[in-house]
Amino acid sequence: MDNKSNKLKIANQIIYFKSSELMTEITDKSIDTIVTSPPYNRGKNYDDDYNDKLPESEYFELLKKVFSECYRVLKNNSVFFLNIGDSANDQGKSENVAKLAENIGFNRIQSIIWVKSILGKGHYTPSGGNKRLNNIWEYIFLFSKGEKYELDVKSIGIKYADKSNIGRYSEDDLRDAGNVWLINYAKTTGKTIKKGHEAPFPIEIPFRCIKLVNANNVLDPFAGTCSTLAAAHYLGIPGFGYEKYPKLDVIKDRILNSNFTPQDQVLIPDLEKSVKILNDFLININFYEKLINKQLDIKKFGNIKKLKTIQRTLQSLNIQNPNLDAIINQLMDQSKIKGKKTKSLTDYLK
Numbered sequence: 001m002d003n004k005s006n007k008l009k010i011a012n013q014i015i016y017f018k019s020s021e022l023m024t025e026i027t028d029k030s031i032d033t034i035v036t037s038p039p040y041n042r043g044k045n046y047d048d049d050y051n052d053k054l055p056e057s058e059y060f061e062l063l064k065k066v067f068s069e070c071y072r073v074l075k076n077n078s079v080f081f082l083n084i085g086d087s088a089n090d091q092g093k094s095e096n097v098a099k100l101a102e103n104i105g106f107n108r109i110q111s112i113i114w115v116k117s118i119l120g121k122g123h124y125t126p127s128g129g130n131k132r133l134n135n136i137w138e139y140i141f142l143f144s145k146g147e148k149y150e151l152d153v154k155s156i157g158i159k160y161a162d163k164s165n166i167g168r169y170s171e172d173d174l175r176d177a178g179n180v181w182l183i184n185y186a187k188t189t190g191k192t193i194k195k196g197h198e199a200p201f202p203i204e205i206p207f208r209c210i211k212l213v214n215a216n217n218v219l220d221p222f223a224g225t226c227s228t229l230a231a232a233h234y235l236g237i238p239g240f241g242y243e244k245y246p247k248l249d250v251i252k253d254r255i256l257n258s259n260f261t262p263q264d265q266v267l268i269p270d271l272e273k274s275v276k277i278l279n280d281f282l283i284n285i286n287f288y289e290k291l292i293n294k295q296l297d298i299k300k301f302g303n304i305k306k307l308k309t310i311q312r313t314l315q316s317l318n319i320q321n322p323n324l325d326a327i328i329n330q331l332m333d334q335s336k337i338k339g340k341k342t343k344s345l346t347d348y349l350k
């Protein structure tokens, strides 16, 4: 740590340990993109000295100053990503924060919805009680400074499910994945949190933001654990952070030892991959041939309805299994011939 300037340089990342109300270290129009999540002002325990429950007017005054500095340092025709969520009993604050950025001069482009959890998969804070449902998503507001910005939507794109769209909508097999990002929120009881931070966002968020604009540098004025700088480090670009209440060990660990790897763009990470692996395995061992040839104990597989459930699951994940389709078609045909709709699979194969 450099005591004179109160800053820390780790690899190609610089963190200034001061308030971002004045970012004098950063020159005008020098930053390619900004990714940040401000304090939410609802009593989170970022640091013992830090009061995350300021009077509302003071909170908005702080954000106004920081956003004005963001506007100053951002290059023209560049983009600012602002992550903030409402808590169950604090509805509407995010919108007011977004309006503040608009009043400073940023154009609001759109909202990206970060889904933190679905059906209990992924962490979220239970706060709704019997008055409201828990909030399991947050905003990533997308702002620009100037109209001539460009997003490289395919840099975080997905492959077409329907390959006939290649050539019709796009030259290659890549399409924009859309503005709902399912990124599980890591459980907040790990080392990072215990050692001093309650609210880091996943590194996947700044990773996607930086990729989306092909930025050559990035700023996070509320750096926290330095997730944004960890993404910048991973992508090999310089990052600048401001953090008024730094936890040095946490920051070093986050930037250097996060073991980050980009997440597959799938509905439930790893579940889809596992289903694919299992499916390939079943195709390779000629599972269905054995099934037809009665070399497997059919009773274990129940009736045709269950096979159709598996088929529907594979179809909705865009996973092909021609063997399964063939056997179901064959069984359906036989069923039509015999005039029976749902017969046990065991009966068909007798």
Ligand SMILES: C[S@@+](CC[C@H](N)C(=O)[O-])C[C@H]1O[C@@H](n2cnc3c(N)ncnc32)[C@H](O)[C@@H]1O
Pocket (backbone or CB within 6 Å): 018, 019, 020, 021, 036, 037, 038, 039, 040, 046, 047, 050, 062, 197, 199, 200, 201, 202, 221, 222, 223, 224, 225, 226, 227, 228, 242, 243, 244, 245
């Ligand atoms: C929501 S957290 C950011 C978390 C960060 N995105 C991460 O992944 O770790 C907001 C951070 O802003 C810091 N902070 C609050 N006031 C600040 C100020 N005036 N200047 C710089 N940082 C400040 C807090 O200490 C807290 O770490």
